[in-house]
Amino acid sequence: MTMDIKQYMKEIGERARKASHAMAKADSAAKNKALLLIAAAIRRDADALRAANKLDLDAARANGLEPAMLDRLTLSDKAIATMAEGLEQIVALPDPIGEISNMKVRPTGIQIGQMRVPLGVIGIIYEARPNVTVDAAGLCIKSGNATILRGGSEAIHCNQALAKLVKEGLAGAGLPEEAVQVVETTDRAAVGELITMPQYVDVIVPRGGKGLIARLMQEATVPMIKHLDGICHVYIDDKADAKKALDVAFNAKCHRYGTCNTMETLLVSRAIAPSVLPELAKLYASKDVELRCDDEAKAILQGYAHLASATEEDWSTEYLAPILSIKTVADVDEAIAHINKYSSKHTDAIITEDYSKAMQFLREVDSASVMVNASTRFADGFEYGLGAEIGISNDKLHARGPVGLEGLTSLKYVVFGHGEVRA
Amino acid sequence: MTMDIKQYMKEIGERARKASHAMAKADSAAKNKALLLIAAAIRRDADALRAANKLDLDAARANGLEPAMLDRLTLSDKAIATMAEGLEQIVALPDPIGEISNMKVRPTGIQIGQMRVPLGVIGIIYEARPNVTVDAAGLCIKSGNATILRGGSEAIHCNQALAKLVKEGLAGAGLPEEAVQVVETTDRAAVGELITMPQYVDVIVPRGGKGLIARLMQEATVPMIKHLDGICHVYIDDKADAKKALDVAFNAKCHRYGTCNTMETLLVSRAIAPSVLPELAKLYASKDVELRCDDEAKAILQGYAHLASATEEDWSTEYLAPILSIKTVADVDEAIAHINKYSSKHTDAIITEDYSKAMQFLREVDSASVMVNASTRFADGFEYGLGAEIGISNDKLHARGPVGLEGLTSLKYVVFGHGEVRA
Numbered sequence: 001m002t003m004d005i006k007q008y009m010k011e012i013g014e015r016a017r018k019a020s021h022a023m024a025k026a027d028s029a030a031k032n033k034a035l036l037l038i039a040a041a042i043r044r045d046a047d048a049l050r051a052a053n054k055l056d057l058d059a060a061r062a063n064g065l066e067p068a069m070l071d072r073l074t075l076s077d078k079a080i081a082t083m084a085e086g087l088e089q090i091v092a093l094p095d096p097i098g099e100i101s102n103m104k105v106r107p108t109g110i111q112i113g114q115m116r117v118p119l120g121v122i123g124i125i126y127e128a129r130p131n132v133t134v135d136a137a138g139l140c141i142k143s144g145n146a147t148i149l150r151g152g153s154e155a156i157h158c159n160q161a162l163a164k165l166v167k168e169g170l171a172g173a174g175l176p177e178e179a180v181q182v183v184e185t186t187d188r189a190a191v192g193e194l195i196t197m198p199q200y201v202d203v204i205v206p207r208g209g210k211g212l213i214a215r216l217m218q219e220a221t222v223p224m225i226k227h228l229d230g231i232c233h234v235y236i237d238d239k240a241d242a243k244k245a246l247d248v249a250f251n252a253k254c255h256r257y258g259t260c261n262t263m264e265t266l267l268v269s270r271a272i273a274p275s276v277l278p279e280l281a282k283l284y285a286s287k288d289v290e291l292r293c294d295d296e297a298k299a300i301l302q303g304y305a306h307l308a309s310a311t312e313e314d315w316s317t318e319y320l321a322p323i324l325s326i327k328t329v330a331d332v333d334e335a336i337a338h339i340n341k342y343s344s345k346h347t348d349a350i351i352t353e354d355y356s357k358a359m360q361f362l363r364e365v366d367s368a369s370v371m372v373n374a375s376t377r378f379a380d381g382f383e384y385g386l387g388a389e390i391g392i393s394n395d396k397l398h399a400r401g402p403v404g405l406e407g408l409t410s411l412k413y414v415v416f417g418h419g420e421v422r423a
Numbered sequence: 424m425t426m427d428i429k430q431y432m433k434e435i436g437e438r439a440r441k442a443s444h445a446m447a448k449a450d451s452a453a454k455n456k457a458l459l460l461i462a463a464a465i466r467r468d469a470d471a472l473r474a475a476n477k478l479d480l481d482a483a484r485a486n487g488l489e490p491a492m493l494d495r496l497t498l499s500d501k502a503i504a505t506m507a508e509g510l511e512q513i514v515a516l517p518d519p520i521g522e523i524s525n526m527k528v529r530p531t532g533i534q535i536g537q538m539r540v541p542l543g544v545i546g547i548i549y550e551a552r553p554n555v556t557v558d559a560a561g562l563c564i565k566s567g568n569a570t571i572l573r574g575g576s577e578a579i580h581c582n583q584a585l586a587k588l589v590k591e592g593l594a595g596a597g598l599p600e601e602a603v604q605v606v607e608t609t610d611r612a613a614v615g616e617l618i619t620m621p622q623y624v625d626v627i628v629p630r631g632g633k634g635l636i637a638r639l640m641q642e643a644t645v646p647m648i649k650h651l652d653g654i655c656h657v658y659i660d661d662k663a664d665a666k667k668a669l670d671v672a673f674n675a676k677c678h679r680y681g682t683c684n685t686m687e688t689l690l691v692s693r694a695i696a697p698s699v700l701p702e703l704a705k706l707y708a709s710k711d712v713e714l715r716c717d718d719e720a721k722a723i724l725q726g727y728a729h730l731a732s733a734t735e736e737d738w739s740t741e742y743l744a745p746i747l748s749i750k751t752v753a754d755v756d757e758a759i760a761h762i763n764k765y766s767s768k769h770t771d772a773i774i775t776e777d778y779s780k781a782m783q784f785l786r787e788v789d790s791a792s793v794m795v796n797a798s799t800r801f802a803d804g805f806e807y808g809l810g811a812e813i814g815i816s817n818d819k820l821h822a823r824g825p826v827g828l829e830g831l832t833s834l835k836y837v838v839f840g841h842g843e844v845r846a
Contacts, residue, residue, distance in 0.1 A: 372840055417797025418797075
């Protein structure tokens with residue numbers, strides 16, 4: 001039997017749209033109850049989840065999936081507990097829906113404000129991370145949206161098992177089970193349909209590698225909340241405090257290599273490079289970080305074990321590895337110009353004690369997060385106090401930077417009148 | 424000589440992107456100075472503007488342009504004065520750029536907030552209304568954006584004359600002349616380029632009829648702030664105050680027929696229809712409004728001079744004319760369901776004295792503006808207190824409803840640290 005994917009996705013879309021109306025009306029108590037029921041069901045069925053996950057892992061091993069992917073695919077005891085706790089954290093967040101802000105009375109007598117409402121239907125496309133199924137479902141439920149989840153085919157068994165628990169929780173709270181639907185086919189054509197049905201889907205949040213997202217960008221007609229990559233910079237100004245410079249530049253590179261908020265290029269003021277770079281190199285040496293330098297920095301770092309010359313390509317490369325490109329610059333103006341040219345507009349930081357240069361950097365660097373004297377690794381929904389994060393956006397429209405519940409909502413104008421008409 | 428449109432638009436895009444960096448840094452004083460200089464130049468050169476406009480009008484008449492279009496194309500003394508005053512009103516608005524909001528200290532010690540910054544480059548595509556050249560330029564300058572203006576070919580002479588004055592004002596304030604560029608070719612291929620160069624243009628605001636916008640939506644790869652049409656509803660609930668119902672339903676239809684916030688469909692509660700519809704018909708009769716009714720409303724209105732039966736198509740038709748479709752419904756639930764099915768998500772109103780139904784309508788109607796006891800004609804940037812409006816959005820992402828200066832900006836995260844690193 002051949003499944004008609006187009007028809008299958010259309011039916012999912014119709015059910016999601018219908019469920020979105022019920023979700024938009026749902027009160028906080030019902031939404032929170034659903035989240036708590038799902039958390040409890042996940043804990044209760046931990047054994048069954050591990051069994052489903054084992055089917056995925058066995059198939060993945062048989063298919064020769066690489067160890068990093070296997071790692072992400074694995075539902076350990078800790079991962080299961082974290083999923084349940086994540087839902088409880090979302091329960092604790094304030095419900096954004098229905099809040100009215102910016103109320104004012106106009107000279108005509110009408111009162112006008114803005115009410116926060118759900119976007120409608122959110123499509124989530126992700127790779128082999130089963131925890132995304134639960135995290136994304138939780139955020140969409142709390143924000144009053146319906147969601148269509150399309151996880152990686154490697155995780156199909158455990159995603160289906162999780163989907164059953166999510167539906168159980170929704171039903172237990174009197175909410176429509178169709179508010180969260182997991183696409184049950186691993187056919188890639190389903191993704192093609194999902195990203196081109198704006199009549200059913202209001203926004204797509206792709207979670208995954210650059211390859212996945214670049215592919216989706218080519219074809220999507222539904223708007224996306226996304227970032228393609230994270231080429232983050234730290235600029236050490238000549239007025240930097242040396243200790244802060246060393247702490248931040250080491251942490252931004254070495255805290256984790258594979259994350260999008262990791263520093264990939266270090267810019268150093270020419271005036272301070274001879275004193276700060278050798279000290280920094282001692283720290284990087286402890287982690288065997290390869291340093292790809294421009295001529296000036298390379299001259300200063302002669303003798304470092306993993307030294308290389310930077311090419312033009314290095315300035316726009318996201319290594320996701322213990323590799324760092326280093327460039328010397330004349331001043332903050334040159335640093336800003338370099339960043340605005342090569343940065344992926346994700347997160348960039350300046351290290352300085354100079355007030356005016358700090359303010360200039362904050363104003364002029366055109367990135368989603370701009371920092372003074374702090375590690376780029378802080379660019380994260382939890383660190384920013386959003387409570388949880390559905391994704392990160394490098395775009396300027398709608399949501400920018402780490403995206404929490406608010407990014408899944410919209411503001412509509414509400415007008416309270418007393419029979420006023422326009423003169 | 425054939426002009427290479429692709430290359431021509433690319434060069435415009437590059438200049439705009441470069442100018443956008445200078446505009447993002449510009450302080451309020453310089454931006455306001457430019458606006459005041461442009462206003463003064465428009466008043467000074469009123470005769471020259473009228474002469475340029477005469478060239479456009481002569482050509483338009485020779486080409487047989489219809490009277491309504493000629494009317495929009497005409498730069499009267501009043502239109503010239505209004506353009507200059509419009510710029511002065513923009514000067515009086517607060518500068519949105521640089522404002523930092525939502526500052527908070529996180530447990531790690533970092534302080535985080537959101538800074539309002541320009542989007543970058545705004546593309547405006549419009550038809551034969553030369554005043555849009557000045558209004559749009561003014562809003563983009565104040566919000567720190569560069570802009571590329573592509574007006575209707577019918578207004579080419581007067582748009583060029585206005586562009587010269589805008590450049591004079593920018594230069595006089597020390598800002599780059601390239602911050603506002605008017606496309607100098609009437610070749611339609613220029614529009615095709617403008618809407619498909621996301622590397623140079625951050626957002627497109629199309630101003631014009633449904634035909635123009637539908638065409639752009641097919642091809643654009645740059646995001647748009649737009650609305651396609653305005654199918655607005657008024658629902659008269661059975662708990663409506665009769666006077667408010669009559670006032671609002673008459674004003675929403677008859678104040679102006681050609682505007683997107685004009686009511687096109689009236690919904691009436693079955694319980695109140697027999698008493699309210701005949702009274703309303705007396706008002707509509709004074710304006711010869713054609714009433715296209717469902718069977719129930721038609722039975723009540725027997726004898727009305729311009730009575731017709733509504734077809735399914737009427738519920739999704741924007742008449743922009745003295746025509747109104749009327750449908751009787753059982754209750755607020757049926758009204759909301761009808762609106763969420765047929766409305767263009769622009770503006771919809773309920774007339775009621777019932778608190779719970781008013782709140783339900785505000786919450787559940789999924790439109791950019793939702794009103795209680797007020798005319799849909801209020802859905803307008805000026806009436807909402809935005810000061811001026813670059814357009815109206817029926818979409819849910821980014822900007823929704825009337826869009827003022829804020830819709831031309833974005834919020835980036837700013838982090839103030841003291842050397843913090845991620846643990």
